Amino acid sequence: EDKVVQSPLSLVVHEGDTVTLNCSYEVTNFRSLLWYKQEKKAPTFLFMLTSSGIEKKSGRLSSILDKKELSSILNITATQTGDSAIYLCAVAPPSNTGKLIFGQGTTLQVKP
């Protein structure tokens, strides 16, 4: 069965800290891996990764995919209280449908 596992499940840090969130997957021949941020309600898109070893970056957030290890990490540097959210990892299977398999999410709390 296709599966996406995230770790840790929850994390508490202080402002200014750097955090690394992990995502591993057991999905045969996936097309892409995506990261979403969920604050309060709707998940919002962060990154889509398709190629191994190429880092995607947006401000203080960055992500990289390791197809050999079947994993991805999401880094957040100089964390702020506004980074507090649930971070969701999802994998798209090879069929071109947009059907995503989500991990259970990592809840990040950034304290002032």
Place this chain on the structure above:
Amino acid sequence: DAGVIQSPRHEVTEMGQEVTLRCKPISGHDYLFWYRQTMMRGLELLIYFNNNVPIDDSGMPEDRFSAKMPNASFSTLKIQPSEPRDSAVYFCASSPLGANEKLFFGSGTQLSVL
């Protein structure tokens, strides 16, 4: 664009009642998805449509759940009869052709079945 619009935002109902959730996708998006989120199971895909046609409903829990998309700008998810275990946040999401993994989510409907 206003984004994906869902209604109602909250729904409280009693067991056995019919519940209808509504969704207006982003104009021009070819795919529409219904997800359910619970603490125990996370985000689960219930059903998705491509160009208004249901493609995969394997995630629909049972016959009590049904979904329709009568046109490109409107979809409904119906639960009849509702049960307490249906309590969850139901999200609608849409995505464009060619980037259909990049889902745009609505704000969700918080459903409580008493």
